[in-house]
Amino acid sequence: MTTVNIPTADLTTPLGRAIAFIWQEAELLDRKDYEAWGALWADDGYYIVPIDPDATDFAATLNYAYDDARMRRLRIDRFASGFSMSAADSATTVRTVSRFALANTDGDEVEIRSAQLLAAYKRGTTTLFAGNLTHRVRFTADGPRLVQKVIRLVNSQDALNALGFLL
């Protein structure tokens, strides 16, 4: 008989604190509270949606999104402006993030792998966006901050529908 060692759920460990933070992030995104979402980020952070599933050098490849602080600011402004019709009439989203694993710990930073299932409803159609996430979270005196978020959609190389929200 195989012994399965299941760790105790403990939100006070680095993994647990990161999970709570990632859940908070998911909630802000589903609420489309992009200003509050923007405040979760470290200044040197990158929000990345790659196309190539094997890409690791994101700066050297074409991505769907490769947002540094400047581009995140511009994207949030665009969503908030009211003049982008894809954002003004964007899908309603419901997402769950689960299957967390601690991939790496480096000083005050942790890297967490997880799975995200997101349903996006718009004009009679519900679209599933399934993806593997990697979050790098830095624990600072002001609380946890996002240093990197990589969203690898399972169908990243297929034709996607245009998005007016954030994954």
Add this chain to the structure above:
Amino acid sequence: MNAPLRFHPRTPDSTYADLVQDGAVDPALYTDPQIFDVEMDKIFMKTWVWVAHVSELPKAGDFRSTFVGRNPVIVVRDRQNNIHVLENRCRHRGATVCEKTKGNATGFTCPYHSWSYGLDGKLRGLPYADGYENVIEKSDLPLKSLKVGVYAGMIFASYNEEIEPLEDFLGNAKHWIDLFMKQGAGFPIKTQGEHKFSFKGNWKIQLENTTDGYHFPVVHKTFLQSVDDETSEMLSFMTDEESITRSLGNGHSVMVMVPEHVDLDVDDGTEQLQERFAHVIKALSKDYPPEQVRRIVRSLHGAGFNLNLFPNVAMSMSFFRVLRPVSVDETEIRHVALGMDGGPEIANRERMRIHEHFQGPFGFGSPDDAEAWERVQSGARAGRDVPILVNRGLNREWQDQNGDKVSHSTDETGMRGAYAMWKRMMSK
């Protein structure tokens, strides 16, 4: 003085040609599945369709799979350096022989019964051949091969063996293709990745859009707000008289948005390089003389125009836009990013960042376009007797000596040219 709009709605006796009238088209062109089927036969199976760029197939065995109309095809370079466009369909029972988008292969083997084909499409082998003795000749059963034409690295294919030479088909568009390629700044153009997205709408809605200057400040307001003042100024062509559109014949058209970037070899030195590219300029200046740095940086946004080639590809400022008709109300679009083959990495990366900013399902531009196009598809279902208007600028269109019809870039001259070609092909 122009006559007021007179539109004759479709009747049971209407021919396809009747559906395209002077500056107005019947909404059935977007919504009727039967018209879509006929378009696939009379247009996509009859004309030159763009399939790939040569930089996607640098070596023998390199291939990419794509579509001509609804038909899956493989574009491949053989050992003799010839480019073939082969139907992606085994001659035995019809299975696709390649499911990868791109790669390198020594040949193609059908997964079903292992019939194997060479890079030139010839049937090389099949297992247990005794059952075929005196039944088939292998030489009779290559993968079906399309006619191939290449101009300036642009690979086109056609199912029509009788088709006119590619260069004749491109005609006055060739001059603009040559100008477009100058954004390589002395280096050959290469593709560097692509965004692929689909929208619920007819392919011609997308075809029109690339020659639609009128929508730009409306649909792309948030994009223009997100760029620096110089870029915003560069794209403010709405009231610029030098910003023109030309209908080039055979359904092709060009829309000039940045007149000073039409010919990137011409530089009077007055243009200030954009401040946002300061880090690129600094890095390039270590390896290149100032003129070359200027040449590369002026080309980062691509050529100053959108060239629309009927029916499926546009060379749009700094990228290729390729459309694939999926069904009457679904279209897939690829936005292929371009760079300098062998050129400076920092500039090629900057081009990718510019591409990400506007294009694709996450861009600041494409999602708003897609939203508008889906609204067109939804709205066009209302009112069978209400035409789609493409008559903007009929009052100021003129004919150039070379035969081009010319008007302001916000006018619908290019769309009228595309619909004239549609009418011609659908009447045959």
